[in-house]
Amino acid sequence: MTPPEGVTSPEAYVFDAYGTLFDVHAAVRRHAGAMGPEAQAFSDLWRVKQLEYTWVTSLMGQYRDFSALTDEALDFCLARFPQVDKALRDPLLDAYRQLDCYREVPGVLASLKATGVKIAILSNGTPKMLNEAVEAAGLDGLIDDIFSVDVLQIYKTAPAAYALVTTAYDLAAPDIAFQSSNRWDIAGAKAFGFTCHWINRSGAPEEYASLQPDRVFSSLEGLVGSHAAETG
Structure with a gap:
């Protein structure tokens, strides 16, 4: 089975950390x-x-x-x-x-990783903060790479932040699926060219109309069925 017309199978899944993997509250x-x-x-x-x-x-x-x-x-x-x-x-x-991760996170990351795609974090957090959070949540073996804007000393939504991933993986932006619960982050990633999945956990209203996500899910669980459909 081939993906539907206009749908590509991502070669990497890149996740925002705070609010997406980890519960900031x-x-x-x-x-x-x-x-x-x-x-x-x-x-x-x-x-x-x-x-x-x-x-x-x-x-x-x-x-x-x-x-x-x-x-x-x-x-x-x-x-x-x-x-x-x-x-x-x-x-x-x-x-x-040492924030809690959302309950579905370990299972979703494990399912995606089992397909052979790269799994990474791209975050405003410092490397120390991110490593501590990943370890505390028991996600160490599920994350291939952690990208922090700290190396650039500028925060998302600067295009250079998203370019950390395309440069490291030598991939075109559309070949990277980016997941964030933050609509402003999805807007920045979409402007950069990523395939974007907005994880709208709170049922927030739509905004940034000119920079629409490719798909919207209420949790990360939606990614598993989506990836299966795209890869066949």
Whole structure:
């Protein structure tokens, strides 16, 4: 069986890390009882400020690594929510370094890897952060390569970030399937030329109309059937 017209079989599956493989709200969830009723709002803001800081520093032509920006975003949240005990700062950061992966992740990665394709991460996270997260989640044997923007000192959605993968694998952009739960990341990857799968875990509305994903799934489980159909 050959793939349907216009559909190519990816030679590599590349995953965003935070929000796609790893649950960014898991750190706060572990300490929610001690944080009180504002825990979810705190977690949401932590993520928003973390991403905001990456874009602002990149636009200024400056760079502070993702670990530092994660710390600074947490400090902002602790100031914004003074009722949350500041003694939770270090436990929250420790928990962020060892986030839970989503339940389907190990099985999906194992299924894809068994077909012989390359499996990689492309993330704003530092190499240390990513290695710790992968190890903590037990994904070590399922990931072939970890690409961090730290080597470039500029964050996604800069085209150079996505080019880390095409250069390393010597592949054309459309031959790489890129998966992210972040719609802005999918827009950047689509503009670069990747085949893009938006993992819309939260049922968020569509945006970036001129940069549509190739497919939308509610979880990574959709990739397994999709890959089977494309490869026959």
